Amino acid sequence: MRFDVAPFRARRGMEKLLEALGEGQVRFVGGAVRDSLLGLKVADIDVATPHAPQEVVRRLEAASIKAVPTGIDHGTITAVTSGTVVEVTTLRSDVSTDGRRATVAFTDDWQEDAARRDFTINALYADPVSGEIFDYFGGLADLETRTVRFIGDPLQRIAEDHLRILRFFRFHARFGHDAPDAAGLAACTQRANDLMALSRERIADELLKLLALPSPVSTIETMIAHGIFKPVLPEIADAQALAALLAFEHQTILEPSALRRLAALIPSDVEVGRDIAARLKFSKAQRVHLAKILVPAEGPASTMAYRDGKEAAMDRIALTPAWDGDRKAAVAELESWDIPTLPIKGGDLIAKGITQGPDVARTLKAIEEDWIASNFPDGPEFDALVARHLG
Template identity: 60%
Template sequence: MDALLGALGAGEGLSRFVGGAVRDTLLGLDVQDVDIATRLMPDDVMKRLRKAGIKAIPTGIEHGTVTAILKDGPVEVTTLRRDVSTDGRRATVAFSDDWREDAARRDFTINALYADPLTGEIHDFFGGMDDLAAHHVRFIGDALTRIAEDHLRILRFFRFHARFGKGSADAEAVDACRARSRDLMALSRERIADELLKLLALPNPAPTIALMLELGIFSAVIPEIDATSLVRLEQLLANEARTTTAPDPLRRLIALAPQDTGPADDIAARLRLSNAQRKRIGTALTPNTAGPMEMLYRWGPESSADRLLLSDAEGDVIAAALTRIRASERPKLPLGGGSLVERGLSAGPVVAKALQTVERRWIDEDFPGPERVNAIADEVVGQLLDARQ
């Protein structure tokens, strides 16, 4: 990092840490991503990094962003900017050398803090330090204008309030988000899904989801989320706490969706979720009467946990089943169709049917070992051979 800062002229005041890294450091949180804002032009950044022997990738150079690849991870370096035009989805920018001008185009006051890398001095142009101390999430300037510039800021506001806010949400922001909620229809569904899943990954998103429902935020893009969705989410959160289960944003999205595979898959398709995610949703919502070990055998630990935590079972029943699943390896039937052919069956549908019978008895007997499975297979094959005579 020292070499990077030296190359970027931090000692001459040309570059500063900005955004989440500054915010999270001040809050005593682990810093996930480091961003640097600089007065240097993108081409100059590239030249300086290469001269210093630092790999530089022009990941978004037309918007001023160069990614420096360091041993500890990538660092995004972005030239100071001002917006020339915006349409709610993307912005046309011009480069600047004015720190305040760069700060003014950011979303929230707590995200517009800059730190001198050498002295640690904080540069705060819009009261972000006070808002951070008060756990208050507030748009920079006029909230309606900020949302008109980038519609995704509606969802970002609620996510940041859920993560950093305490008490009532900022009144001006709430009014602006409600007034412009239908702007979300102009966004790609992938961006909506990304923000929603980030919100659902937070420790307790339920109060914020409740606020969004009250304001009608979901009505334009996911109208299926309603008051009963919130009840299911709260029950899932309670089951997670009871079983010390880590937050899983997709599982929480399943709780918010209608508990029917068709409408739930419609939501998944609308949000452009992956095939693997859609399959997991379908598995979670398929009617189920299996016990914990059969669930583990058929669907694996993740989907088994989905079914249990989303079920209406009593808390102690869920906890006991999850404990058993977590302590067990996924069962594997220690016998295949070839074994049945070796016992005298003719290859074909009869083998598949016999294997299903063996499997069912193996499950019903709570997954005994190979010796018992072989005995079951002998019995099943013997009965079929006797029936032919």
């Protein structure tokens, strides 16, 4: 089999980068090769080389290519050439690991580098000149059958990096067909408690990536059935609401949202959501949004959108099958609805005779609540509403 290198080489600056590293001393590697072989869109391109990191830097700078030492201790240099960004990584082998980080040694052995990777489908290399594919562990066959399989002993791979448990399921949800690889599933089940040793940020990143995939439900169901979530997210115990949410998403204009889908997996309890968000070290914006959408939808869609924003209102409606309204129509209407601004300010009330002080804020709030309940009138109808409050 030959790999079509033309689309990769056509990227701006790529020829210059390949020339700098030298023919026979560089190969395309990993996800870019995998996705290209599957006919998927390739975003980022990574390359591997036997050159030591400092030699990579020297060669890039000699070719006037920007070299950023993003992970130089682990052999990774980011090359920026004519606007194209490429990760250049020196061939490596693991010296020691503790399940969270590894100490590496640099090597010139391509197969040794492949052996330290997680899954066979991620350990494919392609020569940038000939297009020859180098497959040391059966990745091409696994691509053909859409099997996500650990390289070598799954338990050893997991011991090297506990995050591979979650990656196994994410990659299966993205690429796998039918049931997960039995040996991999058994190892992940056996070592699920290892997830407790990981930083919560890494867990959150993998979980949200999984939930953002087009069809994660069956994989989530497998994870629940095998107790994968129990050590770190015991609140995730049922995927029925997630399945219902995805069905609704497919019927509407809603794009997949990892946070919305997470909300479907956990109890509709704001305090539980806040605890999970804190545990996973979510950003402030993520925490606020999750808290909003864990409140079941109630009342008019426009009122929810005015108070919490359109995105939160649409998410609440999507997550509340029992909402009293046409959910699909409401989501479609909110998408094109411009949230109005209250047509009066405190200064306007003072000009109309309200004494400056607490009475202004109190009257303004009463007017706003009446305006919302009246479905946001303007013009003479709003003027009449204000007049009622001014006596």
